[in-house]
Amino acid sequence: xxxxxxxxxxxxxxxxxxxxxxxxxxxxxxxxxxxxxxxxxxxxxxxxxxxxxxxxxxxxxxxxxxxxxxxxxxxxxxxxxxxxxxxxxxxxxxxxxxxxxxxxxxxxxxxxxxxxxxxxxxxxxxxxxxxxxxxxxxxxxxxxxxxxxxxxxxxxxxxxxxxxxxxxxxxxxxxxxxxxxxxxxxxxxxxxxxxxxxxxxxxxxxxxxxxxxxxxxxxxxxxxxxxxxxxxxxxxxxxxxxxxxxxxxxxxxxxxxxxxxxxxxxxxxxxxxxxxxxxxxxxxxxxxxxxxxxxxxxxxxxxxxxxxxxxxxxxxxxxxxxxxxxxxxxxxxxxxxxxxxxxxxxxxxxxxxxxxxxxxxxxxxxxxxxxxxxxxxxxxxxxxxxxxxxxxxxxxxxxxxxxxxxxxxxxxxxxxxxxxxxxxxxxxxxxxxxxxxxxxxxxxxxxxxxxxxxxxxxxxxxxxxxxxxxxxxxxxxxxxxxxxxxxxxxxxxxxxxxxxxxxxxxxxxxxxxxxxxxxxxxxxxxxxxxxxxxxxxxxxxxxxxxxxxxxxxxxxxxxxxxxxxxxxxxxxxxxxxxxxx
Amino acid sequence: xxxxxxxxxxxxxxxxxxxxxxxxxxxxxxxxxxxxxxxxxxxxxxxxxxxxxxxxxxxxxxxxxxxxxxxxxxxxxxxxxxxxxxxxxxxxxxxxxxxxxxxxxxxxxxxxxxxxxxxxxxxxxxxxxxxxxxxxxxxxxxxxxxxxxxxxxxxxxxxxxxxxxxxxxxxxxxxxxxxxxxxxxxxxxxxxxxxxxxxxxxxxxxxxxxxxxxxxxxxxxxxxxxxxxxxxxxxxxxxxxxxxxxxxxxxxxxxxxxxxxxxxxxxxxxxxxxxxxxxxxx
Numbered sequence: 045x046x047x048x049x050x051x052x053x054x055x056x057x058x059x060x061x062x063x064x065x066x067x068x069x070x071x072x073x074x075x076x077x078x079x080x081x082x083x084x085x086x087x088x089x090x091x092x093x094x095x096x097x098x099x100x101x102x103x104x105x106x107x108x109x110x111x112x113x114x115x116x117x118x119x120x121x122x123x124x125x126x127x128x129x130x131x132x133x134x135x136x137x138x139x140x141x142x143x144x145x146x147x148x149x150x151x152x153x154x155x156x157x158x159x160x161x162x163x164x165x166x167x168x169x170x171x172x173x174x175x176x177x178x179x180x181x182x183x184x185x186x187x188x189x190x191x192x193x194x195x196x197x198x199x200x201x202x203x204x205x206x207x208x209x210x211x212x213x214x215x216x217x218x219x220x221x222x223x224x225x226x227x228x229x230x231x232x233x234x235x236x237x238x239x240x241x242x243x244x245x246x247x248x249x250x251x252x253x254x255x256x257x258x259x260x261x262x263x264x265x266x267x268x269x270x271x272x273x274x275x276x277x278x279x280x281x282x283x284x285x286x287x288x289x290x291x292x293x294x295x296x297x298x299x300x301x302x303x304x305x306x307x308x309x310x311x312x313x314x315x316x317x318x319x320x321x322x323x324x325x326x327x328x329x330x331x332x333x334x335x336x337x338x339x340x341x342x343x344x345x346x347x348x349x350x351x352x353x354x355x356x357x358x359x360x361x362x363x364x365x366x367x368x369x370x371x372x373x374x375x376x377x378x379x380x381x382x383x384x385x386x387x388x389x390x391x392x393x394x395x396x397x398x399x400x401x402x403x404x405x406x407x408x409x410x411x412x413x414x415x416x417x418x419x420x421x422x423x424x425x426x427x428x429x430x431x432x433x434x435x436x437x438x439x440x441x442x443x444x445x446x447x448x449x450x451x452x453x454x455x456x457x458x459x460x461x462x463x464x465x466x467x468x469x470x471x472x473x474x475x476x477x478x479x480x481x482x483x484x485x486x487x488x489x490x491x492x493x494x495x496x497x498x499x500x501x502x503x504x505x506x507x508x509x510x511x512x513x514x515x516x517x518x519x520x521x522x523x524x525x526x527x528x529x530x531x532x533x534x535x536x537x538x539x540x541x542x543x544x545x546x547x548x549x550x551x552x553x554x555x556x557x558x559x560x561x562x563x564x565x566x567x568x569x570x571x572x573x574x575x576x577x578x579x580x581x582x583x584x585x586x587x588x589x590x591x592x593x594x595x596x597x598x599x600x601x602x603x604x605x606x607x608x609x610x611x612x613x614x615x616x617x618x619x620x621x622x623x624x625x
Numbered sequence: 626x627x628x629x630x631x632x633x634x635x636x637x638x639x640x641x642x643x644x645x646x647x648x649x650x651x652x653x654x655x656x657x658x659x660x661x662x663x664x665x666x667x668x669x670x671x672x673x674x675x676x677x678x679x680x681x682x683x684x685x686x687x688x689x690x691x692x693x694x695x696x697x698x699x700x701x702x703x704x705x706x707x708x709x710x711x712x713x714x715x716x717x718x719x720x721x722x723x724x725x726x727x728x729x730x731x732x733x734x735x736x737x738x739x740x741x742x743x744x745x746x747x748x749x750x751x752x753x754x755x756x757x758x759x760x761x762x763x764x765x766x767x768x769x770x771x772x773x774x775x776x777x778x779x780x781x782x783x784x785x786x787x788x789x790x791x792x793x794x795x796x797x798x799x800x801x802x803x804x805x806x807x808x809x810x811x812x813x814x815x816x817x818x819x820x821x822x823x824x825x826x827x828x829x830x831x832x833x834x835x836x837x838x839x840x841x842x843x844x845x846x847x848x849x850x851x852x853x854x855x856x857x858x859x860x861x862x863x864x865x866x867x868x869x870x871x872x873x874x875x876x877x878x879x880x881x882x883x884x885x886x887x888x889x890x891x892x893x894x895x896x897x898x899x900x901x902x903x904x905x906x907x
């Protein structure tokens with residue numbers, strides 16, 4: 045995202061605008077202090093000591109008879125320049141160090157991370173006091189030292205961003221394109237760290253102003269320079285005689301720090317919002333009901349009782365502008381006991397949304413906006429969450445696509461199998477463990493005892509999927525919903541898991557909804573298939589007739605794209621043309 | 626003048642393992658294969674087989690600790706970064722994931738111009754080349770000013786292919802370039818790969834886990850298992866009549882999109898497994 049774009053969007057945030065206006069005024073008035081308040085800000089006169097506001101002294105005079113307003117304006121030059129020193133030092137050290145350590149790693153990484161840790165552990169204000177004692181009251185030097193102390197903040201930030209992006213494929217691609225390291229850093233890495241560094245800089249600037257004012261207030265600064273902290277110090281000394289003297293410097297310091305924090309937060313909010321997916325402009329949903337090709341039943345087939353009947357299901361997502369974007373349109377399907385019903389389609393076809401709607405587990409913002417989901421004599425579309433909790437896991441079980449991310453890495457596999465059984469089936473711990481071991485053995489895990497005690501990262505993806513299948517069948521569900529259960533697995537493991545699912549489905553006489561994009565998986569496991577496109581079913585029926593003669597042109601195009609029966613490339617024909625190379 | 630464009634001889638890649646005096650992990654245990662100009666060599670295997678590592682070794686992104694990677698007569702296995710930059714015009718890459726292989730904050734034009742500017746192509750000519758590249762991969766010319774996120778997965782992969790083609794390389798390492806794509810998109814992108822090869826004579830090292838995809842595109846196929854090549858030869862031969870038991874299992878494990886034939890294939894797979902189990906028992 046470009047900076048100008050960010051700036052334009054910041055202008056829409058009233059708080060950010062207020063902050064920017066305040067900071068702008070402050071910078072301008074400090075820059076033109078000589079014009080706005082001519083004369084030496086340090087020149088006072090004895091007659092005007094603590095003079096009240098009046099002609100010549102808009103805000104009164106201080107204990108040395110100096111004009112407060114003039115001093116405040118002139119002080120701005122130093123009080124704003126000092127944090128610039130801190131920031132420059134911190135950014136130079138922190139960002140450079142973070143880039144080198146994060147990108148190249150190696151010994152520099154080890155050493156600099158260690159140094160950053162040590163610097164972070166040092167108590168800042170004590171170091172500053174010690175420095176003042178050693179080198180005398182130099183504002184610039186102490187602010188530079190403060191910059192060193194705060195540099196690890198930038199270092200850590202940049203380091204984390206760089207290590208995250210270093211292994212991105214586009215960085216590899218740039219390397220293969222022949223880009224030098226400096227070019228890769230300036231073009232691909234700096235753009236990533238730019239935004240967080242700018243935000244951090246705004247925050248650090250505020251902190252540096254406060255620290256600098258604090259040092260001056262304590263009387264540890266350079267008393268020859270007018271600064272906000274110094275004026276505050278003078279006001280504090282005369283708190284009882286002229287209480288207003290403290291108000292103005294406190295107000296400026298406070299407002300400036302608040303403005304910088306507000307600005308930093310606003311930038312972060314805007315940048316985070318930019319990370320979202322761009323809104324697709326009103327995808328026109330064709331109102332016309334497409335013809336659904338329904339293939340006739342095989343009269344010889346023995347059909348089980350009807351387990352699930354989805355009728356005219358519609359799923360929608362609430363949009364920011366209040367409208368509802370529909371992702372599933374008028375989907376109807378049935379699943380019988382002992383039958384595997386495949387939902388096949390490409391990404392965005394609504395197959396997973398349909399499956400999740402049956403379980404009422406749609407992601408945030410999604411809901412069933414129409415139709416019925418009849419399961420065991422009731423409409424799940426209208427069921428309460430409490431009713432669904434009773435049904436999920438016990439009557440309807442689920443197998444996910446990514447086995448690893450569906451197991452909690454901080455618990456053993458055993459615990460994750462036993463807990464739901466204790467709750468859902470009311471088993472005792474010992475019984476649940478016995479049953480879990482039986483299930484692990486049933487799903488073909490070679491050493492159930494060892495897997496029971498193992499953590500998810502200690503087993504392979506195929507084993508993890510077997511564990512999840514064991515969990516899904518633990519309560520002998522009537523309906524199993526499997527969302528791309530073998531997509532993340534290797535093909536040899538996929539074959540084993542498909543075999544396992546077939547056996548279990550026969551054994552428990554379950555109805556299964558199998559969401560997949562793979563026609564091979566459908567051919568292997570399904571009795572019935574529905575082809576989905578753009579949230580609609582375009583063709584449905586028993587598997588064999590559809591594979592033998594797809595009717596809808598979309599189904600036909602999908603079959604045409606299958607490469608299984610395409611001829612092999614054959615041998616390389618070397619033509620004489622290219623032989624000279 | 627050489628018959629062979631790329632010749633990998635007993636390539637070994639080892640990754641250091643964290644921990645004191647732990648033996649390094651051998652990702653490749655001496656792999657040899659060769660690619661001729663204009664040829665596609667398919668590299669099939671499952672996760673952890675080392676197929677991606679071999680591709681990365683050719684690209685100089687994996688540490689080669691043994692053997693040679695000979696490109697056009699020169700061993701490039703231990704090239705340093707500066708020498709590698711010179712190879713950029715000859716060897717390019719298309720990665721699997723079209724979402725992370727394009728820098729999200731650069732426009733398509735910036736992405737495509739990048740390799741050209743490194744090779745000191747004048748800006749005006751580079752800009753002309755970009756239109757030409759977009760045309761070659763079937764994208765409209767107005768795509769140049771847009772950001773990657775405005776494109777679908779298949780279109781992004783076309784952009785990645787255009788970037789690889791920018792320098793007119795002689796070899797492109799394709800690391801699962803169609804695995805993240807939908808079926809119909811996949812077929813069109815594969816067609817594009819084929820068409821580009823026939824037009825430009827570029828050679829591909831085509832890494833994939835999908836036997837059908839590899840069969841469709843490759844003149845010769847190598848099957849990898851646990852860091853070694855277990856079968857290597859003519860594409861049709863290896864993918865239709867595999868000899869090595871692992872290749873046979875791989876071949877039979879992939880379900881055919883036809884319920885009738887899949888039933889037969891499943892039975893064959895079960896028979897193969899049973900015979901394996903018997904062998905073990907004996």
